Amino acid sequence: MNAVLPLLAGDTAHQYATLLRPYALILIAAFVVVNGALLLAAVAFRDRPGRVLRPARPHHRVTGVYVGVLVVLAAMLATLAVRSEDRVDAAATHPAFTITVIASQWRWTFVYPDGRHSPTLVAPVDRDIRFRLRSRDVLHSMYIPAERFKRYAFPDRWNTFDLQFGRIGTFLGECAQFCGWNHAYMRFTVRVLDDAGYAAWSTGGAL
Amino acid sequence: MSTAVSPAERSPGLVLSWIGATDHKRIAAHMAWACGLFLVIGGLVALTMRTELAQPGLQVLSRDHYNELYSLHGSTMIYFVMTPAALALGVYLVPLQIGAADLVAPRLNLFAMWMLLGGAAVAFSSLLTASGYPRDGWTEFLPMSNDTFSPGTGTDLWLAGVAASAISAMILAGTILATIVLRRAPGMSMLRIPVFTWTMVATCLNVLFAVPALLGALGLIFVARHTDIAVNPAAYLNLFWFYGHPVVYVMFFPFVGAALEVLATNARRRMAGYGPFVLAIIGFAATSMAVWGHHMFATGQVTNQYFAVTSIALMVFAGVEYLDAFLTMWGGAIVMRTSTLFALGFFAQFLVGGLTGLFLASPTLDYQANDTYFVVGHFHYTLFAGSMFGLFAGLYHWFPKATGRLLDERLGKLHFWLLVVGTNLTFFPFFILGNEGMVRRVADYPDQRGLADWNLVATVGSYVVAVALLVFLVNVVWSKTLGATAGADPWQGQTLEWWTASPPPRHNFESLPPIRSHAPLLDLREAESE
Numbered sequence: 001m002n003a004v005l006p007l008l009a010g011d012t013a014h015q016y017a018t019l020l021r022p023y024a025l026i027l028i029a030a031f032v033v034v035n036g037a038l039l040l041a042a043v044a045f046r047d048r049p050g051r052v053l054r055p056a057r058p059h060h061r062v063t064g065v066y067v068g069v070l071v072v073l074a075a076m077l078a079t080l081a082v083r084s085e086d087r088v089d090a091a092a093t094h095p096a097f098t099i100t101v102i103a104s105q106w107r108w109t110f111v112y113p114d115g116r117h118s119p120t121l122v123a124p125v126d127r128d129i130r131f132r133l134r135s136r137d138v139l140h141s142m143y144i145p146a147e148r149f150k151r152y153a154f155p156d157r158w159n160t161f162d163l164q165f166g167r168i169g170t171f172l173g174e175c176a177q178f179c180g181w182n183h184a185y186m187r188f189t190v191r192v193l194d195d196a197g198y199a200a201w202s203t204g205g206a207l
Numbered sequence: 208m209s210t211a212v213s214p215a216e217r218s219p220g221l222v223l224s225w226i227g228a229t230d231h232k233r234i235a236a237h238m239a240w241a242c243g244l245f246l247v248i249g250g251l252v253a254l255t256m257r258t259e260l261a262q263p264g265l266q267v268l269s270r271d272h273y274n275e276l277y278s279l280h281g282s283t284m285i286y287f288v289m290t291p292a293a294l295a296l297g298v299y300l301v302p303l304q305i306g307a308a309d310l311v312a313p314r315l316n317l318f319a320m321w322m323l324l325g326g327a328a329v330a331f332s333s334l335l336t337a338s339g340y341p342r343d344g345w346t347e348f349l350p351m352s353n354d355t356f357s358p359g360t361g362t363d364l365w366l367a368g369v370a371a372s373a374i375s376a377m378i379l380a381g382t383i384l385a386t387i388v389l390r391r392a393p394g395m396s397m398l399r400i401p402v403f404t405w406t407m408v409a410t411c412l413n414v415l416f417a418v419p420a421l422l423g424a425l426g427l428i429f430v431a432r433h434t435d436i437a438v439n440p441a442a443y444l445n446l447f448w449f450y451g452h453p454v455v456y457v458m459f460f461p462f463v464g465a466a467l468e469v470l471a472t473n474a475r476r477r478m479a480g481y482g483p484f485v486l487a488i489i490g491f492a493a494t495s496m497a498v499w500g501h502h503m504f505a506t507g508q509v510t511n512q513y514f515a516v517t518s519i520a521l522m523v524f525a526g527v528e529y530l531d532a533f534l535t536m537w538g539g540a541i542v543m544r545t546s547t548l549f550a551l552g553f554f555a556q557f558l559v560g561g562l563t564g565l566f567l568a569s570p571t572l573d574y575q576a577n578d579t580y581f582v583v584g585h586f587h588y589t590l591f592a593g594s595m596f597g598l599f600a601g602l603y604h605w606f607p608k609a610t611g612r613l614l615d616e617r618l619g620k621l622h623f624w625l626l627v628v629g630t631n632l633t634f635f636p637f638f639i640l641g642n643e644g645m646v647r648r649v650a651d652y653p654d655q656r657g658l659a660d661w662n663l664v665a666t667v668g669s670y671v672v673a674v675a676l677l678v679f680l681v682n683v684v685w686s687k688t689l690g691a692t693a694g695a696d697p698w699q700g701q702t703l704e705w706w707t708a709s710p711p712p713r714h715n716f717e718s719l720p721p722i723r724s725h726a727p728l729l730d731l732r733e734a735e736s737e
Contacts, residue, residue: 145644
């Protein structure tokens with residue numbers, strides 16, 4: 001049993017990990033500073049005999065500087081977020097091929113360029129693969145936890161995105177958007193193969 | 208000779224009072240009891256769900272029953288507990304804080320209370336139909352909620368009940384706001400209304416701008432169910448979240464106000480930073496109308512970068528509230544009452560919800576977190592670890608005003624510490640579960656990556672929460688009849704509600720002090736001591 005989710009180290013998982021680091025650092029620091037300050041104030045200024053009560057003053061300068069710091073922090077986080085989104089949602093210039101994904105209650109169908117249908121997502125490692133995703137009934141969401149990525153499937157429009165799978169192996173896929181009775185079990189398997197393995201599979205060989 | 212009781216003083220009795228009392232204090236009390244009952248229902252449902260989730264596999268519930276129960280839990284808590292509780296606090300306190308005899312349009316408020324109770328009854332009644340409670344959460348996305356995928360009358364009853372609760376909320380928001388604008392005591396300018404009342408201004412504005420979108424969304428479901436017109440699912444998502452995000456601040460602002468008033472009173476000094484706070488809360492409310500798209504990052508149907516920037520900007524407004532809480536305490540003499548502990552717990556724990564919200568405001572991180580337990584952890588930290596703690600701070604603070612009796616402090620502190628332990632045991636594991644890829648709204652999960660262990664921790668925590676809430680219930684029942692007498696002003700309060708008797712007379716005030724700031728009673732004490 002694996003204690004930690006294995007990352008596929010593909011494009012989306014890589015972008016996720018890259019953005020997570022500064023976010024986690026800033027937010028853990030904010031948690032420690034803010035709650036530390038509140039705790040310090042509550043303990044240091046708790047009511048005790050002989051405590052001299054100072055009247056509250058408007059702290060205009062402190063407030064101004066503090067708001068300035070918040071604006072700078074927000075601008076930093078927003079810049080990081082927007083730049084990361086640019087990269088993670090960038091369309092590949094030359095995708096290797098396109099897989100059409102049909103979600104329906106409660107299964108996944110992956111359709112390959114040669115027309116082959118499969119309930120398993122089979123993909124070659126380290127290639128840009130284009131996905132066209134659509135639902136046949138209600139909303140679904142195609143989610144590959146190890147890839148750190150998901151997209152909704154709509155019944156009335158296509159969603160298109162590119163993924164790269166960075167490691168050979170077998171991974172879990174799930175439906176993330178509630179879709180009725182069997183939603184919890186609408187899972188699929190992702191098999192990432194090396195080029196030779198994928199070529200063998202796509203020409204009809206066994207896995 | 209004068210034994211005859213005047214009609215104004217005659218007690219109408221319990222039944223008539225529920226049916227016909229238009230006094231804002233009675234209406235608020237009745238709403239509070241109703242919300243308490245719905246909280247118990249929603250809480251028991253949550254316990255049942257946590258029991259099922261303690262281990263992988265299906266033990267207690269079928270997947271169909273689980274889907275019914277999670278929908279019942281979410282709908283009950285949002286539409287029939289937290290939103291009406293936030294408004295009920297305003298219905299009770301706003302006239303008392305601004306020196307008014309009642310809310311404007313008292314009969315309309317009574318009507319709104321019955322729209323809420325009737326709406327809840329109609330929504331719950333779907334449990335009695337053959338189709339049962341609808342199985343699509345509090346969100347009821349289309350096309351899942353149309354007549355093909357959700358046949359039967361259950362969803363229609365839910366639609367009617369939730370629409371009634373929405374109309375109830377809009378009426379109350381309108382009358383509270385109108386009361387603040389029209390009925391302030393002489394001398395109380397808009398920049399002298401108490402902090403809690405300012406948070407109600409923001410709350411009511413959010414209700415009035417956002418809830419009509421919910422009615423529109425419910426209308427789309429109705430159209431999809433009863434006509435041949437095809438409804439665009441993405442249009443529903445936009446309309447629903449245009450309501451769905453601002454409403455989380457409806458369930459947040461009043462509790463910020465309550466927690467700040469509690470801190471200022473118990474630190475025995477004026478709240479620091481009134482002006483910046485007013486600007487921040489209005490800016491918060493305004494910006495909150497432009498962030499709904501962050502719920503839709505993974506849909507591929509919105510301009511993600513725009514909503515990322517607006518959502519991250521909210522941290523500036525929230526940050527000002529934290530600074531004010533800090534400055535209010537710094538240099539004060541803080542009495543560590545139960546209400547102080549809950550106010551501190553509100554700020555400390557809401558922070559976890561706020562900071563994880565910044566993860567969700569970033570599309571790259573949200574592509575992982577969306578629809579997983581990370582999101583579930585995030586909004587339970589804001590709504591339960593945050594708002595619920597703020598609500599308890601307010602209840603310990605204002606219960607004596609409403610009943611004339613103090614809540615017991617020893618039971619209160621037991622309640623607080625049990626709730627802190629239970630809340631964090633329950634909801635912190637959700638972040639880990641989500642990070643490990645556990646999706647929400649599932650009765651079962653794969654037995655791998657330690658999911659089973661963290662789910663068990665969360666389930667144990669949920670039972671601790673239940674015990675803590677039981678302690679509170681005992682405290683309320685015991686203190687209401689046997690608690691120590693409060694008197695008009697047990698805490699050295701700063702705002703007008705502490706000027707009048709506890710409980711206040713029918714028309715609230717026999718007299719009013721001069722009002723020269725947002726803390727008129729503190730002004731009087733300071734003038735005396737000089």
